[in-house]
Amino acid sequence: DTEVTQTPKHLVMGMTNKKSLKCEQHMGHRAMYWYKQKAKKPPELMFVYSYEKLSINESVPSRFSPECPNSSLLNLHLHALQPEDSALYLCASSLTAHEYGGYTFGSGTRLTVV
Amino acid sequence: AQSVTQLDSQVPVFEEAPVELRCNYSSSVSVYLFWYVQYPNQGLQLLLKYLSGSTLVKGINGFEAEFNKSQTSFHLRKPSVHISDTAEYFCAVSEASGGYNKLIFGAGTRLAVHP
Numbered sequence: 163d164t165e166v167t168q169t170p171k172h173l174v175m176g177m178t179n180k181k182s183l184k185c186e187q188h189m190g191h192r193a194m195y196w197y198k199q200k201a202k203k204p205p206e207l208m209f210v211y212s213y214e215k216l217s218i219n220e221s222v223p224s225r226f227s228p229e230c231p232n233s234s235l236l237n238l239h240l241h242a243l244q245p246e247d248s249a250l251y252l253c254a255s256s257l258t259a260h261e262y263g264g265y266t267f268g269s270g271t272r273l274t275v276v
Numbered sequence: 277a278q279s280v281t282q283l284d285s286q287v288p289v290f291e292e293a294p295v296e297l298r299c300n301y302s303s304s305v306s307v308y309l310f311w312y313v314q315y316p317n318q319g320l321q322l323l324l325k326y327l328s329g330s331t332l333v334k335g336i337n338g339f340e341a342e343f344n345k346s347q348t349s350f351h352l353r354k355p356s357v358h359i360s361d362t363a364e365y366f367c368a369v370s371e372a373s374g375g376y377n378k379l380i381f382g383a384g385t386r387l388a389v390h391p
Binding site for chain 2: 217218
Protein backbone atom coordinates (compact mmCIF):
# COMPACT_ATOMS: atom_id res chain seq x y z
CA ASP A 163 0.00 0.00 0.00
CA THR A 164 1.66 3.21 -1.18
CA GLU A 165 -1.22 5.60 -0.68
CA VAL A 166 -2.46 8.26 1.65
CA THR A 167 -6.24 8.08 1.87
CA GLN A 168 -8.32 11.10 2.84
CA THR A 169 -12.01 11.15 3.68
CA PRO A 170 -14.35 12.70 2.89
CA LYS A 171 -13.42 14.00 -0.57
CA HIS A 172 -15.87 16.87 -0.27
CA LEU A 173 -17.39 18.53 2.78
CA VAL A 174 -19.83 21.40 3.13
CA MET A 175 -20.32 22.73 6.66
CA GLY A 176 -21.97 25.63 8.37
CA MET A 177 -20.07 28.04 10.58
CA THR A 178 -21.55 26.49 13.74
CA ASN A 179 -20.91 22.88 12.76
CA LYS A 180 -18.29 20.49 14.08
CA LYS A 181 -16.75 18.12 11.57
CA SER A 182 -13.59 16.06 11.18
CA LEU A 183 -11.28 15.24 8.30
CA LYS A 184 -9.57 11.87 8.29
CA CYS A 185 -6.26 10.75 6.83
CA GLU A 186 -4.85 7.22 6.81
CA GLN A 187 -1.63 5.62 5.59
CA HIS A 188 -0.25 2.10 5.92
CA MET A 189 3.27 2.66 4.62
CA GLY A 190 4.86 2.64 8.07
CA HIS A 191 5.54 6.36 7.87
CA ARG A 192 6.05 8.04 11.25
CA ALA A 193 5.55 11.65 10.14
CA MET A 194 2.23 13.06 9.00
CA TYR A 195 1.28 16.54 7.87
CA TRP A 196 -1.71 18.76 7.25
CA TYR A 197 -1.52 21.35 4.48
CA LYS A 198 -4.10 23.94 3.44
CA GLN A 199 -4.36 24.98 -0.20
CA LYS A 200 -6.46 27.92 -1.34
CA ALA A 201 -7.52 28.15 -4.97
CA LYS A 202 -4.64 28.90 -7.34
CA LYS A 203 -2.15 29.00 -4.45
CA PRO A 204 0.56 26.61 -3.25
CA PRO A 205 -0.05 24.35 -0.25
CA GLU A 206 0.75 25.91 3.12
CA LEU A 207 1.89 23.81 6.05
CA MET A 208 -0.43 23.71 9.06
CA PHE A 209 0.79 20.90 11.33
CA VAL A 210 3.53 18.29 11.55
CA TYR A 211 3.21 15.12 13.62
CA SER A 212 6.28 13.04 14.36
CA TYR A 213 5.82 9.67 16.10
CA GLU A 214 2.25 10.66 16.98
CA LYS A 215 3.37 13.86 18.71
CA LEU A 216 2.61 17.36 17.46
CA SER A 217 5.97 18.78 16.40
CA ILE A 218 5.13 21.88 14.39
CA ASN A 219 2.07 24.13 14.57
CA GLU A 220 2.34 26.94 12.05
CA SER A 221 0.32 29.37 14.17
CA VAL A 222 -2.94 27.83 13.05
CA PRO A 223 -6.15 29.18 14.68
CA SER A 224 -7.58 27.01 17.44
CA ARG A 225 -10.72 26.31 15.42
CA PHE A 226 -8.50 23.72 13.71
CA SER A 227 -7.56 20.92 16.10
CA PRO A 228 -5.32 18.08 14.91
CA GLU A 229 -5.19 14.63 16.43
CA CYS A 230 -2.97 11.63 15.77
CA PRO A 231 -4.53 8.59 17.52
CA ASN A 232 -1.96 6.15 16.14
CA SER A 233 0.87 5.95 13.65
CA SER A 234 -1.48 5.31 10.71
CA LEU A 235 -4.21 7.84 11.36
CA LEU A 236 -4.38 11.63 11.40
CA ASN A 237 -7.50 13.66 12.04
CA LEU A 238 -8.29 17.34 11.71
CA HIS A 239 -11.20 18.47 13.85
CA LEU A 240 -13.03 21.55 12.65
CA HIS A 241 -15.22 23.85 14.74
CA ALA A 242 -16.66 27.32 14.21
CA LEU A 243 -14.95 27.79 10.89
CA GLN A 244 -15.21 30.90 8.75
CA PRO A 245 -16.00 31.10 5.03
CA GLU A 246 -12.36 32.06 4.39
CA ASP A 247 -11.37 28.61 5.69
CA SER A 248 -12.84 27.09 2.54
CA ALA A 249 -9.94 25.34 0.82
CA LEU A 250 -8.45 22.01 -0.20
CA TYR A 251 -6.99 20.29 2.86
CA LEU A 252 -4.15 17.95 2.02
CA CYS A 253 -2.67 15.26 4.20
CA ALA A 254 0.84 13.94 3.59
CA SER A 255 3.23 11.48 5.16
CA SER A 256 6.94 10.70 5.10
CA LEU A 257 9.15 8.04 6.62
CA THR A 258 10.19 10.42 9.37
CA ALA A 259 10.04 14.16 9.93
CA HIS A 260 13.83 14.35 9.79
CA GLU A 261 14.39 13.05 6.30
CA TYR A 262 14.61 15.00 3.09
CA GLY A 263 13.09 12.46 0.77
CA GLY A 264 9.79 14.17 0.07
CA TYR A 265 6.23 13.43 1.04
CA THR A 266 3.39 11.24 -0.22
CA PHE A 267 0.22 13.28 -0.51
CA GLY A 268 -3.41 12.28 -0.36
CA SER A 269 -6.00 13.55 -2.84
CA GLY A 270 -7.35 16.06 -0.36
CA THR A 271 -10.66 17.08 1.15
CA ARG A 272 -12.33 20.02 -0.52
CA LEU A 273 -13.99 21.99 2.28
CA THR A 274 -16.65 24.63 1.76
CA VAL A 275 -17.78 26.68 4.74
CA VAL A 276 -21.18 28.35 4.30
CA ALA B 277 14.40 30.73 5.66
CA GLN B 278 14.48 28.78 2.45
CA SER B 279 12.36 29.89 -0.47
CA VAL B 280 11.69 28.97 -4.08
CA THR B 281 10.64 31.25 -6.91
CA GLN B 282 8.81 29.91 -9.92
CA LEU B 283 9.40 32.44 -12.61
CA ASP B 284 6.37 31.74 -14.77
CA SER B 285 2.81 31.57 -13.47
CA GLN B 286 1.54 30.11 -16.75
CA VAL B 287 3.24 28.33 -19.63
CA PRO B 288 1.21 27.60 -22.78
CA VAL B 289 2.71 25.10 -25.20
CA PHE B 290 1.61 23.02 -28.15
CA GLU B 291 1.44 19.25 -27.97
CA GLU B 292 4.72 17.46 -28.81
CA ALA B 293 6.74 20.66 -28.21
CA PRO B 294 9.48 20.81 -25.57
CA VAL B 295 8.86 22.69 -22.35
CA GLU B 296 10.90 24.15 -19.50
CA LEU B 297 9.41 25.26 -16.20
CA ARG B 298 11.76 27.48 -14.25
CA CYS B 299 12.53 27.37 -10.55
CA ASN B 300 15.11 29.29 -8.53
CA TYR B 301 15.87 28.65 -4.89
CA SER B 302 17.46 30.66 -2.12
CA SER B 303 21.08 29.72 -1.64
CA SER B 304 22.00 27.40 1.20
CA VAL B 305 24.79 25.07 2.22
CA SER B 306 22.59 22.03 1.74
CA VAL B 307 19.51 22.10 -0.39
CA TYR B 308 16.97 19.43 -1.21
CA LEU B 309 14.67 20.17 -4.11
CA PHE B 310 11.51 18.65 -5.49
CA TRP B 311 9.02 19.00 -8.30
CA TYR B 312 5.41 18.01 -7.71
CA VAL B 313 2.51 17.90 -10.15
CA GLN B 314 -1.13 18.54 -9.28
CA TYR B 315 -3.84 17.53 -11.73
CA PRO B 316 -7.24 19.24 -11.41
CA ASN B 317 -9.08 18.35 -8.21
CA GLN B 318 -6.32 16.04 -7.06
CA GLY B 319 -3.50 15.94 -4.54
CA LEU B 320 0.19 16.36 -5.30
CA GLN B 321 2.32 13.71 -6.97
CA LEU B 322 6.10 13.66 -6.73
CA LEU B 323 7.73 13.99 -10.16
CA LEU B 324 11.37 13.97 -9.09
CA LYS B 325 13.77 15.07 -6.39
CA TYR B 326 17.35 16.19 -5.96
CA LEU B 327 19.04 15.19 -2.73
CA SER B 328 22.69 14.83 -3.79
CA GLY B 329 24.85 13.29 -6.50
CA SER B 330 24.20 13.71 -10.21
CA THR B 331 22.87 17.13 -11.10
CA LEU B 332 20.60 15.71 -13.80
CA VAL B 333 17.61 14.07 -12.20
CA LYS B 334 15.15 11.92 -14.11
CA GLY B 335 11.60 11.56 -12.92
CA ILE B 336 8.31 10.01 -13.91
CA ASN B 337 6.31 10.72 -17.07
CA GLY B 338 9.44 11.66 -19.05
CA PHE B 339 10.32 14.72 -16.96
CA GLU B 340 13.83 15.64 -15.89
CA ALA B 341 15.41 18.50 -13.98
CA GLU B 342 18.89 19.90 -13.65
CA PHE B 343 20.32 21.18 -10.40
CA ASN B 344 22.56 24.18 -11.05
CA LYS B 345 24.30 25.37 -7.91
CA SER B 346 26.00 28.40 -9.46
CA GLN B 347 22.70 29.72 -10.80
CA THR B 348 20.64 28.42 -7.83
CA SER B 349 18.19 26.89 -10.26
CA PHE B 350 16.30 23.62 -10.62
CA HIS B 351 14.44 23.87 -13.92
CA LEU B 352 12.05 21.13 -15.03
CA ARG B 353 12.10 19.96 -18.64
CA LYS B 354 10.29 17.58 -20.95
CA PRO B 355 11.31 17.10 -24.59
CA SER B 356 7.80 16.44 -25.90
CA VAL B 357 4.63 17.21 -23.95
CA HIS B 358 1.21 15.58 -24.18
CA ILE B 359 -2.25 16.97 -23.57
CA SER B 360 -2.31 14.90 -20.39
CA ASP B 361 0.60 16.94 -18.97
CA THR B 362 -1.76 19.88 -18.48
CA ALA B 363 -1.58 20.52 -14.75
CA GLU B 364 -0.12 22.74 -12.02
CA TYR B 365 3.55 22.17 -11.27
CA PHE B 366 5.12 23.10 -7.95
CA CYS B 367 8.79 23.42 -7.15
CA ALA B 368 9.58 22.81 -3.47
CA VAL B 369 12.49 22.93 -1.07
CA SER B 370 12.98 21.08 2.19
CA GLU B 371 13.66 23.42 5.09
CA ALA B 372 14.95 22.46 8.53
CA SER B 373 12.83 23.83 11.37
CA GLY B 374 13.43 23.01 15.02
CA GLY B 375 15.02 19.67 14.16
CA TYR B 376 12.31 18.75 11.68
CA ASN B 377 12.12 19.17 7.95
CA LYS B 378 9.21 20.83 6.23
CA LEU B 379 8.41 21.25 2.58
CA ILE B 380 8.09 24.83 1.31
CA PHE B 381 6.41 25.31 -2.06
CA GLY B 382 6.80 27.86 -4.81
CA ALA B 383 3.76 29.66 -6.18
CA GLY B 384 3.25 27.11 -8.94
CA THR B 385 3.31 27.12 -12.75
CA ARG B 386 0.23 26.26 -14.75
CA LEU B 387 1.25 24.20 -17.79
CA ALA B 388 -1.41 24.31 -20.51
CA VAL B 389 -0.81 21.96 -23.44
CA HIS B 390 -2.79 22.78 -26.58
CA PRO B 391 -3.49 20.47 -29.54
